[in-house]
Amino acid sequence: MTRMSLMIVRGECPGGSAIAVEPRGRNLECETDCSGRELRLVESATAASGRAASPKDGSFRPGHAVCPGVWRRAKAGLADAPTSVQDSRVPATRKWSRLLQSVPVGVAVLLAVVLTGCTTTQPGALLKRQGDEIIVAGQLFHTGTRVVTWMDPGGYDAYRVERRFAAFDQSSWETSKVAVAALKTPNRYGLRQDNLTPQQLESVRGGGWELPLLREKVDQFVLHFDAAGTSRQCFNVLHDHRCLSVHFMLDLDGTIYQTLDLKERAWHATTSNTRSIGIEIANIGAFAPGQQRMFEEWYQRDDSGWPRVVVPTRLGPTGIRTPNFVARPARKDPVQGVVQGRTLQQYDFTPEQYAALVKLTATLCKVFPQLHCDYPRDAEGKLVTGKLPDAALNQYQGVLGHFHIQSNKVDPGPALQWERVIGGAKKLLR
Ligand SMILES: [Zn+2]
Structure with missing residues (x-):
C-alpha cells in the first residue's frame, strides 16, 4: 500500500x-x-x-x-x-x-x-442507516425524524402471523386463530391489486413492486387517532385482536413505527385501503361532553397546571422509547369541535407528535407525486368535518382523516390541527 x-x-x-x-x-x-x-x-x-x-x-x-x-x-x-x-x-x-x-x-x-455513489462496497462492509428512514417498495427515504421499522429492535412487525403480546407458547397462528375469533387470516394485510393489468398483477403478487408503479397507485394519506393511547397498545389491538394493520404508528414521544412496507395494502380505512397509506396517532380519543371518563384515567394535572398523559398501569409497559418522557397535549384544555355533526371533546396531540407528523407528511408527499399536500376543504377553504360524498372521495388525492372516508368514524378527532400539519409540511417542501 x-x-x-x-x-x-x-x-x-x-x-x-x-x-x-x-x-x-x-x-x-x-x-x-x-x-x-x-x-x-x-x-x-x-x-x-x-x-x-x-x-x-x-x-x-x-x-x-x-x-x-x-x-x-x-x-x-x-x-x-x-x-x-x-x-x-x-x-x-x-x-x-x-x-x-x-x-x-x-x-x-x-x-x-x-x-x-462511490462508496466502499467491500464484502461485509456495513451500510449504516441513520434511523430516520421509511421503506417504500424496498427503498429507503429519509424523513428527518426517528423511525423504528418492523425490522428494528423494539419495532412492530405486521408481517408476522403469530400474536405479538400473547404468552409465547400461545402465540402461534394455529393457536391464535382458535383463541381469537376475529383473526380470520394469518396475514393482516393484502395486495394493492385494484386496477392492475394481468401483467402487473403477476409481477407484484410476490411482493416485488417497482417504485414507479406504486407511485401511480398511492394518492391518499389517512390520519387516525388510535383510541389505544400508545403505539404498543395500538399494535396489540390491531394485530393480536382485530386482524387489522396500518403502515405507521406515531407514539406520544414522536417516535414513528413503520410496521409494513408501503407497497402493502394495510387494513385501516376500508374503501381507501388500496390507494392509501395509514397512520395511527397515539391518543385516547374524542368523546361527547359529559362522557369523558377516559380523560380522568389518562390525563392528570401536575404542579404546572398542564395535563400530562398517565398510561394506566393495568396496561403494563408503555413501550415509549424516550426515557422518562412526559407527554403533554399541545393545548392545555380539551378541544371541543364538531365531527360528523357530533360535538366532541378531545385532548390535543403532543408537540412531539406534530413535529414528526409534519416531517412524515412532507416525505410522503414528496415520494408520492399524486399525494397532494393538502386536506379536504369546503368552498371557503375550511376543513370538511364529515365524510366526503363518494364522488368527491373518489376524486380526492391528498391527506385526509378517517372520518372523511367513513361516516361511522370520528378520528383523528376535533383536536387535530390540520393547518399545523399541512402548513408545516408545505414549508419543508419549498
Ligand atoms: Zn381510524
Whole structure:
C-alpha cells in the first residue's frame, strides 16, 4: 500500500458518467491499492506543486485506484494549498463542478460520494442507516425524524402471523386463530391489486413492486387517532385482536413505527385501503361532553397546571422509547369541535407528535407525486368535518382523516390541527 498527497480534479465512477470533483485548494491524503469500488482518476494534481496532472502523467495513471472511503484530510497544507487547478480547463458545461469547488472540503467530499455513489462496497462492509428512514417498495427515504421499522429492535412487525403480546407458547397462528375469533387470516394485510393489468398483477403478487408503479397507485394519506393511547397498545389491538394493520404508528414521544412496507395494502380505512397509506396517532380519543371518563384515567394535572398523559398501569409497559418522557397535549384544555355533526371533546396531540407528523407528511408527499399536500376543504377553504360524498372521495388525492372516508368514524378527532400539519409540511417542501 502506498500513500500520496493529491487533489482529485475530476474522477469518474465505473460504468457511470458522474464525476467527483475535489474542491480547490484542498489536499486529501488517499490510500491506493484499495480493493473496493474504484474511482477512476480523470484529472488530478499534486498537492506539492499545485500543477494539474493529466491522465498521462506518470504519477497519476488513468484508472489509478482511489478509495473514497479512506480519503482523509491531510493535516498540513490545508491553509496554503494551491488553487491553480481551478482553471479554465474545466468545461463550462460542468458548472456544478465549480459549485462544488466553492464549498468546504468535508461537505464537498460528502457531496461527491453521494452524487457519484462511490462508496466502499467491500464484502461485509456495513451500510449504516441513520434511523430516520421509511421503506417504500424496498427503498429507503429519509424523513428527518426517528423511525423504528418492523425490522428494528423494539419495532412492530405486521408481517408476522403469530400474536405479538400473547404468552409465547400461545402465540402461534394455529393457536391464535382458535383463541381469537376475529383473526380470520394469518396475514393482516393484502395486495394493492385494484386496477392492475394481468401483467402487473403477476409481477407484484410476490411482493416485488417497482417504485414507479406504486407511485401511480398511492394518492391518499389517512390520519387516525388510535383510541389505544400508545403505539404498543395500538399494535396489540390491531394485530393480536382485530386482524387489522396500518403502515405507521406515531407514539406520544414522536417516535414513528413503520410496521409494513408501503407497497402493502394495510387494513385501516376500508374503501381507501388500496390507494392509501395509514397512520395511527397515539391518543385516547374524542368523546361527547359529559362522557369523558377516559380523560380522568389518562390525563392528570401536575404542579404546572398542564395535563400530562398517565398510561394506566393495568396496561403494563408503555413501550415509549424516550426515557422518562412526559407527554403533554399541545393545548392545555380539551378541544371541543364538531365531527360528523357530533360535538366532541378531545385532548390535543403532543408537540412531539406534530413535529414528526409534519416531517412524515412532507416525505410522503414528496415520494408520492399524486399525494397532494393538502386536506379536504369546503368552498371557503375550511376543513370538511364529515365524510366526503363518494364522488368527491373518489376524486380526492391528498391527506385526509378517517372520518372523511367513513361516516361511522370520528378520528383523528376535533383536536387535530390540520393547518399545523399541512402548513408545516408545505414549508419543508419549498
Ligand atoms: Zn381510524
